Amino acid sequence: MPSLYRLHRAALCAAVFGIAAISTASAEEIIIGAATAQTGGLAPYDQPALAGLRMSLDELNAKGGLGGKYTVKLLIKDTRSDTAQTATVAQELIDAGAKIMITPCDADPSISAGQLTQPLGIPTLTLCGSAPVLTGAVGDVMFGTYPAxxxxxxxxxxxxxxxxxxxxxxxxxxxxxxxxxxxxxxxxxxxxxxxxxxxxxxxxxxxxxxxxxxxxxxxxxxxxxxxxxxxxxxxxxxxxxxxxxxxxxxxxxxxxxxxxxxxxxxxxxxDGVVYTAAGYAEPGSKLEAFNAAFTKYAGHAPESTYEVNGYEIGLILD
CATH class of the missing domain: 3.40.50.2300 (Response regulator)
Incomplete structure (x- = not known):
């Protein structure tokens, strides 16, 4: 799949597998908390990315889970596209046992969640928040996953x-x-x-x-x-x-x-409006292959490149 980010992959993998290492011997699953917008202005961005993440995690679990050992369970709570509500649901997910946190496609709510996960050392990834100040505003547990x-x-x-x-x-x-x-x-x-x-x-x-x-x-x-x-x-x-x-x-x-x-x-x-995208599905490209695989998985074609970005979050965790 398209590689949109790689600079902090080693640090993230170390954090994720550090969590697995300190889990009890009887642990069989790791909870990923998704504090994401199911409603409101961020939903058109969070939902496609979350769909890609679900696909990736389903594939990961089919291979035996994280490190071939830990099944991944995804818990989702609606932020309602609100920064304060994001902090509230992030805390609820932490209380529910989340060991990895996924945050919205926007820096401000992602920072509000990250301020809770940073002291606890919980690796936190934004679905597609792209502000270059994002990681610095939180600390070493926050990871950007989209072109800044x-x-x-x-x-x-x-x-x-x-x-x-x-x-x-x-x-x-x-x-x-x-x-x-x-x-x-x-x-x-x-x-x-x-x-x-x-x-x-x-x-x-x-x-x-x-x-x-x-x-x-x-x-x-x-x-x-x-x-x-x-x-x-x-x-x-x-x-x-x-x-x-x-x-x-x-x-x-x-x-x-x-x-x-x-x-x-x-x-x-x-007509004539120009915008950026994380990738373009040229014939024979990995993005074209992903789009075909996603269509088979979801029953419809991707709406944007947010799906593949969510998918790649799962690849990083693997």
Whole structure:
């Protein structure tokens, strides 16, 4: 399968097998706690990743479990896409005996869970949280498993420059690390490569009305030839619908979180929208092989690359 992360694999494996080593001789299973979003704004990301993880753990158990010895049991609790609730359910999973913790596709709730697992030495992996500050904010038990925001932003900036883009409007939200920082990472790289930031705007996550920011964009004396944002569901669909409805045809670039079926289903509204992904299923690639295997396992094709990322978490644990 695609190797998206390898730098800390040895450290993680040492932590996992350290847990197995201190288990009692009669122990037959290791509990993995999944504090993940079953509902709310993060569910479109956590659920596909969790499906890939389930597939991987089923395969792992079929081979005899961790180290060929310990059956893995997955306990799942709904964070409701809320940072405080993530901490609550993480504690519940710890109390239930979780020895490995899986956290949501976002840095902020993952950090809240990690602050509980760090003192206990419980290895903790985010499904696809991508903030580069994530591991440092928690400690040596927290492991990122997805291309970091600054890496994604650099790839998008490189593409923008290759497309001849010169002037960008950055749209951010202070409500999450992802939406606040990723466009700024883009801006830094874009400027270093000769581009200019001609305007900035902010939004509140969950707001239905982007008219103020659209007016801001329309009123810029120095017109942008690109809008960059890390907005995702439900904000990105609302923004792009209102932007195009206002007659603004400026290309919009985003990041991985807009690669969802809901946003793709917007059709012509998202024609020309550019976003990042952890991989591309070229003919004969390992990702293409995974997609076929997942389709057989789940009865439907993967929605995104979040499934394979969840699957790879299981490979690391093996």
């Amino acid at each position: 925001d600054n890496v994604q932003a650099t790839a998008v900036a490189d593409f923008a420059v290759s497309e001849g883009k010169k002037k960008v409007f950055l749209l951010t939200s202070p409500d999450s690390t992802y939406t606040a920082n990723l466009p700024e990472y883009f801006g830094k790289v874009f400027e270093k490569k000769g581009g200019a930031i001609v305007g900035r705007g902010t939004f509140s996550m969950g707001q239905p009305d982007f008219s103020a920011e659209i007016t801001n964009i329309k009123g810029l004396a120095d017109k942008p030839d690109l809008i960059m944002t890390a907005a995702y569901e439900p904000d990105f669909p609302a923004f792009i619908q209102q932007l195009r409805g206002a007659g603004i045809t400026i290309p919009v670039y985003g990041a991985d979180a807009i690669g969802t079926p809901t946003i793709k289903a917007l059709g012509k509204l998202v």
